[in-house]
Amino acid sequence: AQKVTQAQTEISVVEKEDVTLDCVYETRDTTYYLFWYKQPPSGELVFLIRRNSFDEQNEISGRYSWNFQKSTSSFNFTITASQVVDSAVYFCALSEDFSGGTSYGKLTFGQGTILTVHP
Amino acid sequence: DAMVIQNPRYQVTQFGKPVTLSCSQTLNHNVMYWYQQKSSQAPKLLFHYYDKDFNNEADTPDNFQSRRPNTSFCFLDIRSPGLGDAAMYLCATSKESPGLAYNEQFFGPGTRLTVL
Numbered sequence: 001a002q003k004v005t006q007a008q009t010e011i012s013v014v015e016k017e018d019v020t021l022d023c024v025y026e027t028r029d030t031t032y033y034l035f036w037y038k039q040p041p042s043g044e045l046v047f048l049i050r051r052n053s054f055d056e057q058n059e060i061s062g063r064y065s066w067n068f069q070k071s072t073s074s075f076n077f078t079i080t081a082s083q084v085v086d087s088a089v090y091f092c093a094l095s096e097d098f099s100g101g102t103s104y105g106k107l108t109f110g111q112g113t114i115l116t117v118h119p
Numbered sequence: 120d121a122m123v124i125q126n127p128r129y130q131v132t133q134f135g136k137p138v139t140l141s142c143s144q145t146l147n148h149n150v151m152y153w154y155q156q157k158s159s160q161a162p163k164l165l166f167h168y169y170d171k172d173f174n175n176e177a178d179t180p181d182n183f184q185s186r187r188p189n190t191s192f193c194f195l196d197i198r199s200p201g202l203g204d205a206a207m208y209l210c211a212t213s214k215e216s217p218g219l220a221y222n223e224q225f226f227g228p229g230t231r232l233t234v235l
Contacts, residue, residue, distance in 0.1 A: 035223075043207055045162070045226035093160060107224065109161035 002027045006110035013082050021077045021113045023092030029053075034068065034075045035093040035107065045091070051075065060103050082087050082117045089114050122146070123227035125210050131233045132200050140195040140230045142210030151193040152224065153185060154209040162209055168193060169215065195234075205234045 003026040013019045025034065036048040049059065051068050052065045059066050079086055093107040123144045132138040142151065150169050154162035166175045168187045182204070184196040197204055208231075211224040 037130075037226075042230070043209075043229040045209065045211075045223065045224075047223055050223055105166055106167075109163075111161050112159075 002029075002032075002094050002096065002108040004092050004108055004110035006113050007090055008107060008113045009111070010114040010116070012116045012118065016081050016086060017117075018078060018080050019082050019115065019117075021079075021090050021092075021115065023075045023077065023110060025073050025075065025092070025094045027096065029096045030101060030119075031096075033095045035095070036066070036075075036077050037091045037093060037109075039089040039091065039112070041088070048077075079115075082115075084119055085104050087117045121204055123152075123210055123212055123225050125208075125227035125230050127230060128228060128229050129233070131235060132197075133235050134201065135199045138197050138200055140197075140208050140210075140232070142193045142195070142227055143191050144210075144212045144225075144227075145191070146214070146225060147190065148212035148214045148225070149190065150213045150215050151187060152211040152213075153193070153195050154211065156207040156209055156229070157220075162171065165195070200232070200234045202234050205232055207231050 005024045007022055011019055034051045038046045038048055049066055054068055056068050065078045067076045074076045075092060089112045091112045092110040095107050126141050130138060130140065150167060152167040155165055156162040164176050165179045165223045166173065166185050176189055182198050184198065193198045193210065195208060209229045209231045210227040213224045
């Protein structure tokens with residue numbers, strides 16, 4: 001069974017600090033996909049990034065960066081120079097490769113990390 | 120802009136009174152999902168449609184049903200809401216093709232259901 005663990009329930013930082021959100025996953029699949037979603041107070045889940053299990057390149061997008069390490073089954077997310085607008089709940093999620101199968105699109109979410117950025 | 124729309128944003132119902140939540144999409148995605156998210160918890164998949172094929176999660180209560188009359192619309196019916204069904208209900212869509220696995224899901228803003 002798939003499992004995603006986000007050990008940090010809540011993180012509080014002051015604006016401009018860097019912050020890293022941890023994500024550890026478990027899966028028996030050799031092909032899988034990892035995601036990060038942001039959920040602001042408005043409630044909508046906003047897609048941030050998708051990474052497949054064959055691509056271990058780290059990625060940077062503006063102030064966001066992701067560190068995927070297959071050896072430790074981790075997919076951590078770093079926000080550089082945090083801003084108040086980054087305050088939200090962040091979910092890490094995992095899905096299996098369903099090409100040719102029937103389990104289309106089932107995302108297993110972690111419990112989420114509440115990030116609060118203070119001015 | 121193409122998007123996923125959920126109506127209403129807030130729904131109040133009485134214990135045991137049937138309620139229907141709606142979701143529509145302009146993305147022309149073939150897969151639609153319904154998630155339940157209780158306070159301070161992760162979203163939990165209830166069921167999804169791949170085109171017209173309905174896929175129910177094993178632990179989804181019978182109280183929850185869904186309809187997808189066409190590509191654009193999907194409904195969540197709660198036949199007899201209990202207090203424990205109070206939650207945010209999120210609709211999502213994705214575009215899937217055989218042999219490809221993208222699974223990037225686009226979420227609507229959710230409907231917050233209150234059961235009195």
